[in-house]
Amino acid sequence: MNILIAYAGKTGTTKTCAHMLADKLNRATVVDLNKENINPEKFEIIVVGSSVRMGMIQKSLQKWLKENWEVLKQRKLACFICNGFLEQEKQILAGNFSQEFMDHAFYVRSFGGELDVNKLKGFDKFVAKNVMRSAQGKAMGTPKILEDRIAELANEILGL
Ligand SMILES: Cc1cc2nc3c(=O)[nH]c(=O)nc-3n(C[C@H](O)[C@H](O)[C@H](O)COP(=O)(O)O)c2cc1C
Incomplete structure (x- = not known):
């Protein structure tokens, strides 16, 4: 199986997660x-990943999804986001991905x-301090990478 992990991040977390996922698969680009x-085109399974800033995924991924949707909708598609606050996961996913995307992708979750x-x-x-302060006010958990979710997606892909 030809697997592509196409990601876009800013400060390294999304890159780390993309490579943690790739390490669990036999071979991935x-x-x-x-x-x-x-x-x-040449990939059968495509995983897209993006970090989140002020509720938004990276522009480069938005553009790539738009440009390649005709191909992506004919492939097995999975998606992860990297964001600080899990409490915002549903809202971020709903605000960034179309219903068509959500219906088509077999996995869409935050890592x-x-x-x-x-x-x-x-x-x-400045923004991050405010985001943290607001999160503390709402008693949200401290951001961390969820390794169990990365393993969960790897297992789903290996089972396809
Ligand atoms: C300027 C800025 C804005 C952020 N906005 C959000 C946000 O709206 N929601 C959220 O859950 N996390 C937010 N975060 C946390 C990031 O999503 C988190 O740091 C993530 O791990 C970044 O991934 P990256 O290192 O691949 O860029 C923000 C972080 C920064 C620096």
């Missing part, structure tokens, strides 16, 4: 959509995230 474009404001600068740091 991993592509950073912020660095290169790829034609999905969790990481958020270290000390590693951020400028506007990102």
Whole structure:
């Protein structure tokens, strides 16, 4: 089975998750959509992944999904997002992916995230601090990568 993992992130979590998933599969092509474009035609299983900022997935993934939808809708498609707060998962998915996408994809879930404001600068740091403060106010959990979900998707793919 030809597997593609096409991801877009900003500070490294999505990349880490894409590679953790690839390590659990026998063979997968991993592509950073912020660095290169790829034609999905020759792949049978396609996993797309994106980080979330202010509720939105990465523009490069939005564009790639639009440009390649005719092919993607004929393939086995899975999707993960990396975001800090699981409480926002449903809302983020509903706000970023069409009903057609959600109906077609066999897996759409958050793999969790990481958020270290000390590693951020400028506007990102300002926004992240506010996001963290608002999350603390709502007693949301601390962001972390959910390895069990990565294993869950890997098992689903290996079982196809
Ligand atoms: C500027 C900024 C905005 C963010 N906005 C959200 C958000 O709206 N919802 C959320 O759940 N997480 C949010 N996060 C947390 C990120 O989704 C999390 O840090 C994720 O792991 C980032 O993935 P990346 O390292 O691949 O970019 C935000 C983080 C930053 C830095």
